[in-house]
Amino acid sequence: DFSAPGNPLANHPSWKHTKCPKCGGAAEREQDTFDTFFESSWYFLRYADPAHKDGFGAAAAAYWMPVDQYIGGVEHAVLHLLYSRFFTRALSHVGYLDLDEPFAGLMTQGMVCHQTFKDKDGKWLFPTDVTKDGDHWVETATGAKVDAGRIEKMSKSKRNVVDPELIIETYGADTARLFMLSDSPPERDMEWTESGVEGASRFLKRVWRMAHDTNLPPAGTALPDQLGNSALAAVRMAHKSILALSADIENFRFNRAVAQLHMLTNAIADIKMDEAGAGAAKRFAVETLTRLLSPLAPHVAEDIWQKLGYDTLLAQSNWPKAGAALAIDDEIEIGVQVNGKLRDTIKLERDCPNDIAETTALASASVQRYLDGKTPKKIIVVQNRIINVVA
CATH class of the missing domain: 3.10.20.590 (Ubiquitin-like (UB roll))
Incomplete structure (x- = not known):
């Protein structure tokens, strides 16, 4: 009975009951017969027509498949991807599908890692339980020296995890998001460090201060025909950044996208305000920076957008377009x-x-x-x- 909750084999009144082949006594058959990855390896076909009464709708699957982008951790992707490809090819072989591969694009993200810590008795400690004291680590509560181990994939068993709520309360969700995007390419493992989080926080604060510059001209100020050297350099960097981030986000190069935002921020900081068109150039560059920041740090970007004088949601505005001539250096x-x-x-x-x-x-x-x-x-x-x- 597949309508009842739980494992249908375990719920069956007679199938699970048998006799032990060795002693002849009463025994139960194993009911957990499939790996969960195996059991969930054709769900994407069902998504195409979730109301279909029998398995999956072949017509809907033919219309929607293959999946445009598959994203999953390495461990998940290896097993689930293997089973999914098997199901797709098997169903295609027997005529239920006209499809060789279920996924058009594949991106397997790396793991988030953290250093491990043990006390003198070999008990795992949380990162929040230890403090750096000179060149070694100690328990915060007792001052006892602890063993700082390898940097490993975060796991509850080794307690090398961080509480996301504490990070969000201290720094905000955008800081955590920006640090994870900026640290390394998404397909590689990343090490979670307090210094990295603080660096992301400092960058967002820097952008915030730029947007709150009281000398910025009002929204809608047009760029003049003549710009000083540093003002023109910032405008050019803004156009270059539009091109770079558009390509980087499309290709999951989020760390490079964040690096480009740093370059644009530096160009804005280098504007000499006594040059021709400096104010208008700074307004344009800061607005562009805010637009480009939006997919990576949406909450901060929305607040800055309001501060810049707009009453619409930045998330609902169009992505900026680069001027080809200005995106190229003279x-x-x-x-x-x-x-x-x-x-x-x-x-x-x-x-x-x-x-x-x-x-x-x-x-x-x-x-x-x-x-x-x-x-x-x-x-x-x-x-x-x-x-x-x-x-």
Whole structure:
């Protein structure tokens, strides 16, 4: 009876009862016959038509499958993914599906790790029970020295876990989220550290202070045609950041996305407010920073958005679009080779004429040193990419 709660085999009135093959006495058959991963390895077919009365709807599965993106921890993905692929191929083989693979995309995230601690009796201790004292750790309550062990996957048995409620109460949910995204690529294990959490908190506070600058012009202030150097650099960095974060988020490169936000924040801090258009440039860059921060730290971003003068939800606004021209630097850095080996890098105006590129390359002291007084036989310029001096 599959309608009754619990294991149908355990609920069966007679199946589980048998005789022991050795002694002949009364015995029960094992009722936990399948791994839970095995039993849940075709649910995605059911999701396509949850009201279907018999198994899954083949027409709905044909319309919706394959799953666009599968996300799961390494341990879960290995077993569940194996069973899911088996079910899909088996059902396809017998004609219930026209599908070879159940998942179009796969991303297996790493584990969150923390250092382990034991007292003198070998009892595991929580991180909140210990304190760093010089170059060693002690129990906070007694001052007794503890054994600081390996950094391992968080587990209740080893007590190397942190209470999320305590983190949220102390720093806020956005800080915890930002630290986990910024520490390492999502497919790798990450170590949970107090210093890392504090670093994420400092960054959010820095963004908060920028948005609360009383010298910012009002919302809707347009960028002027003329901008000073640092103001233009911040505007360019804002456009570059839009392109970078759009690609990074699409490809699960969240740590790189956070790093790009730091670069934009630094560019904003470098704006010289006595330059032409500095106020408007700062307003534009801070608004862009807030928009880009939204998927990674949504609560802080929404509060900042309101502070910037908007009464709509940032989450409901459009993702910013980058201006192609402003996302590209006017000045670029390219390598100069002598006989095929990189000897220097020089800065040139983008798309500058070849003769200027050649003259600038030959003016390099490093290039002249490797030429050793020889006259170049040929200079090959690949515009905006590289210069090769053949001697």
